[in-house]
Amino acid sequence: MTSSWVPGPELAWQLHAECPDACILFQSVRDDAGTLLDFQATALNPAAVALVKGLAPGPSPGPSPGPSLSSWAGVLRGLPERSALGRVVDSGTPLSFEVHGRLDGAERWFRARVLGRGDGFSLWLSDITEVFAERHVLREELHKERTARAREEHLRLALETARMVTWEWSEARLTLLWSPNAEAFFGHPPGGLGDTLESFLERVLPGEWTRVAEAFLQGLCAEGPYTFQFRAPWPDGTLRCYELVGQTYRENGRPTRMLGVVMDCTERECSQAALREAEERYRLVSWATNDVLWDWNPSGEHIHWGEACRTVFGYAPEEMGGISWWEQQLHPDDRELVMRSLEHVLGSGGESWLAEYRFRRKDGTYVHVLDRGMVARDAQGRTARMLGSMMDITERKRAVERMQEEAQFRERFIGILGHDLRNPLNAIMLSARQLRRRETMPSVPQLAQRIDASAARMGNMISDILDLTRARLSGGIPLHLAPTSLPAVCRQVVEELTVAHPGRDILVEAEGRGEGIWDPERLAQVVSNLVGNALEHGEREGPVFVRCRDEGEQQVLEISNPGTPIPGHLLATLFDPFRQVGAARSGRGSGLGLGLFIVRELVEAHGGQVKVRSTEEEGTTFTVMLPRDARALARGDGGALAEEAHTG
Known part of the structure; x- marks a missing residue:
């Protein structure tokens, strides 16, 4: 910077050359x-x-x-x-x-x-820089002083409102100082508390001297706030309960000062003791019955719920509502029947009520409950009160359903072993006998082909039955996860199926890299089952499309084919075992109706999901959505085996 613009001494007025300003x-x-x-x-x-x-x-x-x-x-x-x-x-x-x-x-x-x-x-x-700095410091000191006075006033008002006293012990003075209201707080005349720890301990209930002294010493060594309770007699003979809260301050690692408050908690302790006794009685009754107890006055809305609702329904008692709220938690299919039965008991003069229904938990799931109630009536026969209990019978219902399902499964399984597997086995045996008797017959190639096809069909049956057994009885189909390219798996499967189905068009389209952590063999099984299903049930001359694309953190696989759509009433059970939409044209596969069931199990074992859409205009499309990394999302024991196989 220059000052060339500064005028010279020729100006008409004279500036003060020696002025400091x-x-x-x-x-x-x-x-x-x-x-x-x-x-x-x-x-x-x-x-x-x-x-x-x-x-x-x-x-x-x-x-x-x-x-x-x-x-x-x-x-x-x-x-x-x-x-x-x-x-x-x-x-x-x-x-x-x-x-x-x-x-x-x-x-x-x-x-x-x-x-x-x-x-x-x-x-x-x-x-005025120095003056400004001094003025700034002065303003800060005044602000701190006003703040300190305001805090002291707030503390005084808070202590008076909360019925507390403050105390301070100093190592330098070895004295125990109390706030001015301490003597009245402990029921003593002025100066009756003294200013030492020993004089204070003399006011404590004699049987608690040692414990209170040890509590002070422990507080002296504590790193943070500490608290303990003690009792002290008043001059009129009454016994009061107090709670002390303190904090120790140190300099160079040595405790030099202790500060804290004392609160009178006599009334609180009496109330809590009575409440604990009543709650203990109620809890014992609830534990003895293992039910959710409830108490309802039909003239009002409120229901008093037992503590067991936490474990049975996931709600705290205060979260459970009244009779209208309870009605809304009933399963919609059960609500009308349950409410009609309750109203009938109340209106007909009945004394007991029994209902079995599904009740919605806090997490949105439903549990099966057995609800039993007793009606108490006044002298005129009007309902005065109703008490009862709700028992969780979900596991019992599931056990019965599992037993029924297992019985049906065993019957179907035995039927398969006794009938479906016997037919191809008989064909193999008869063909083999004819080959042994007529070795030179010109029909030997046909017989050999029949043996090969029947044996392959039995192999497919056995593979599907093994997968079904693992899915139903062994906790899931195990996976062996590894870095996998889904488009590469699709192309490999399509090449194999093209050889088995000459003349059919199977088109593979891939967008994105399509890479992830999956089981390549099981994914090949998924693609093979879905493409084979499209070849068997789609239009004979129509193409089958296999599309792979990235979609965020998911990989999407779509397999579609034109043809007659799947009937709407069959879509809901399409992935159930032993379900077949129609007869296959070529006889490929096991013929057990397990292909789509196994597809769903394998996809869900990877943490994904499979859906189907079938219309007259678009044909049928199966959509598989897979997470990019199945290690964190793989399901059940199969997922655990998959993770172990990958990391091992």
């Missing part, structure tokens, strides 16, 4: 109409020259002050608006304010005075 003369800059546009600096005294040189120095200086007032506003923050300075020029009224800026790299504060001078003004700047 900086002075700059500014002249008004106006247009032809006399409108004030700006102010132009015309002269500086030596102190102002030094100020100009020192403003905003450094390697990356900001704007430097120049002749115009606007350039000074960039380095001296706090200058008035041009209009305010114009009023000083017009009226001659002086103006005072404070400004600040960086001088030689340090922040400095100045008291500024503006004095009118002709069609301009003189700006005097006095450095």
Whole structure:
């Protein structure tokens, strides 16, 4: 920065060369109409020259002050608006304010005075940085003092409201100081508590002296807040219960000070003791019955629920609502029948009620409950109260359903072993006998082909039955996860199926990389089953499309074919075992109706899901959605085996 614009000594007025304050003369800059546009600096005294040189120095200086007032506003923050300075020029009224800026790299504060001078003004700047700093410190100290007084007043009011006293123990003085209300708090006359720990212990119930003294010593060593209770007799013979809360402060690792409060908790302890006794009786009754107990006055809405609702339904007792809320938690299919039976008991003068229904838990699932109630009536026969219990019978219902399902499964399984597997086995045996008797017959190739096809069909049956058994009885189909390319798996399966189905078009389309952590053999089984299903049940001349694409954190596989859509009533059970939409044309596969069931089990074992859409216009499309990494999402024991196989 230069000061070449500073006028020389030829000015008509003399600036005070020896004055410590900086002075700059500014002249008004106006247009032809006399409108004030700006102010132009015309002269500086030596102190102002030094100020100009020192403003905003450094390697990356900001704007430097120049002749115009606007350039000074960039380095001296706090200058008035041009209009305010114009009023000083017009009226001659002086103006005072404070400004600040960086001088030689340090922040400095100045008291500024503006004095009118002709069609301009003189700006005097006095450095008040030290005064400003002292004033700032003083303001902070005053603020801290006011804050401390406010806190002390708040503490006093809080102690009076909460019926507490404060205490302080100091190692330097070895004294125990109490707040002024301590004697009245403990029922003693002024000075009755003393100022030592020993004098305080004398007021404690004699049988608790040792325990209270040890509690103080433990608090002295504690790292954070600590608390303990004690009892003390009053002069009138009554026994009061108190709770002490304290905090130990240290210097250089040594405890030097202890602070805390004491609260009178006598009434609270009495109430809690009575409440604990009543709750214990109620809890014992609830545990003995293992039911959710309930108590309802039919003239009102409220129901009192037992504690067991936490474990049975997932609700805290206070979260369980009244009779209307209970009605809304009933399964929609059970609600009408249950409410009708309850209303019948209440209206007919009955004394007992029994219902079995499904009740919604907090997590949204339903449990089967057996609800039993007894009706209490007044002398006029009106319902006064109804008490009962709800028993969770979900496991019992599931056990019965599992037994029925297993019985049906065993019957179907035995039927398969006794009938479906016997037919291809008989064909193999008969063909083999004919081959042994007539070795030179021209039909030997046909017989051999029949043996091969029947054996392959039996192999498919056995594989499907093994997968079915694993899925139903062994906790899931095991996986062997590894980095896999889904498009590569699809192309390999399609090549194999094209050989078995010459003349059929199977088109593979892939978008994205299609890579993930999956079981390649099981994915090949999924693709083979779905493509084979499309070949068997789609249009004979129609193409089959196999599409792979990335979709966020999922990989999507779509297999579609034109043809007659699957009937709507069959879609809900399409993935159930032993389900077949129609007869296969080629006899490929096991013929047991397990293909789609195994597809679903394998996809869900990977943590994914499979869906089907079938319409007259679009044909049938099976959509498989797989997570990118099946290790974290693989299901059940199969997922555990998969993770072990991958990491092993």
